Amino acid sequence: MPDCIFCRIIKGEIKSDIIFRDDRAVAFPDVYPKAPVHILIVPIEHIPSVAELDEAKAAICAHMVTVANRLAREQGISESGYRLVTNRGPDAGQAVLHLHMHLIGGKEMGDIA
Amino acid sequence: MPDCIFCRIIKGEIKSDIIFRDDRAVAFPDVYPKAPVHILIVPIEHIPSVAELDEAKAAICAHMVTVANRLAREQGISESGYRLVTNRGPDAGQAVLHLHMHLIGGKEMGDIA
Numbered sequence: 747m748p749d750c751i752f753c754r755i756i757k758g759e760i761k762s763d764i765i766f767r768d769d770r771a772v773a774f775p776d777v778y779p780k781a782p783v784h785i786l787i788v789p790i791e792h793i794p795s796v797a798e799l800d801e802a803k804a805a806i807c808a809h810m811v812t813v814a815n816r817l818a819r820e821q822g823i824s825e826s827g828y829r830l831v832t833n834r835g836p837d838a839g840q841a842v843l844h845l846h847m848h849l850i851g852g853k854e855m856g857d858i859a
Numbered sequence: 860m861p862d863c864i865f866c867r868i869i870k871g872e873i874k875s876d877i878i879f880r881d882d883r884a885v886a887f888p889d890v891y892p893k894a895p896v897h898i899l900i901v902p903i904e905h906i907p908s909v910a911e912l913d914e915a916k917a918a919i920c921a922h923m924v925t926v927a928n929r930l931a932r933e934q935g936i937s938e939s940g941y942r943l944v945t946n947r948g949p950d951a952g953q954a955v956l957h958l959h960m961h962l963i964g965g966k967e968m969g970d971i972a
Contacts, residue, residue, distance in 0.1 A: 780970055780972040781972045784972075796924060796928065797928055797931070797937055799921075799924055800925065800928075801921075801922075801925050804921035804922070804924050804925050805918070805921050806921075807920050807921045807924045808912075808914075808917035808918050808920045808921040809914075809917070811909060811912055811917050811920045812912065812913065812914050812917050814909075815909065815910055815912065815913075818910070818947075823950070824947075824948075825948060826948060826949065826950045827946070827947055827948025827949045827950030827952075827953065828947050828948065828950065828951055829944060829945070829946050829947070829951040829971070829972060830944070830945050830947075831942060831943070832942070832943050833940070833941075833942050833968075833971070834931075834937075834940055834941050834942070835937075835938060835939060835940025835941065836939065837936070837940030837964055837965070837966060837967050837968060838940040838941055838942040838963075838964070838968050839940075839967075839968060840940065848971055850951075850971065850972045851950055851951070852950070853950060853972075854949075854950050854952075855946075855950060855951055855952060855972045856970070857893055858893060858942070858944045858946070858961055858971070859897075859942060859966075859968045859969065
C-alpha cells in the first residue's frame with residue numbers, strides 16, 4: 747500500500763531502526779514509546795488489522811508472537827514481564843491501519859484499558 | 860493443573876458463564892471487567908503464559924485470535940474497535956498463570972501501558 751507508513755518502513759522508504767526482519771515480519775521501535783521497551787512487530791503483508799485474520803490468515807499471529815518472545819528475551823524483559831497488545835479500530839486507538847503488535851515492558855504497567 | 864483457577868473453570872469445577880468452547884479454547888467474562896465488553900479467551904491446555912509458546916506451540920495463538928474476532932462480531936464491537944492483550948509476568952500484572960487473551964471493547968480505551 748503506497749500510502750501506508752508501515753509498508754514504507756518495510757520497504758526502506760521511511761527510515762527506522764529495524765531490529766528484526768525475516769520473510770514474514772519486521773520489528774522496529776514505536777516512535778511514541780509508552781515504556782522503556784516498546785517495539786512493534788509488523789507483518790510484511792499489508793493487513794489492515796487483526797479483524798481481517800480468518801483461520802487461513804491467522805498463522806501470521808503465531809509467528810508475530812514467537813518474534814515478540816524472542817525480542818523480549820533479547821531485551822531482558824522475559825522474566826520481569828511484558829505485555830502484547832494489538833488494537834483494532836477507533837475505540838482502541840488504532841493509529842496505523844496496518845496490523846501491528848505492541849511489545850511493551852521494562853516498567854510496571856497500568857490498566858489494560 | 861489442579862490449583863489453576865482457569866483449569867478449574869474449564870473443567871466446570873468453578874462456575875463461569877462460558878460463552879465459547881471448542882476442543883482447543885474457551886471464553887468467559889473477566890470477573891473484574893475494565894470495559895463494557897471484557898472477555899478472556901483461554902486455551903484448554905495449561906500453558907503458563909505466552910512466553911512458553913515456541914514455533915511448535917504458537918498455533919494456539921492464531922486460534923485464540925480467530926475466536927476473539929468472532930466474539931467481537933457477536934458482541935457488536937468489530938467496527939467500533941477492540942483491543943487484544945496478553946500479559947506475561949509481574950511487570951505486566953499477569954494475575955493467573957494460565958495463558959489468556961483479553962478481548963476488550965465497548966468504550967474509548969486509554970493508553971496501552
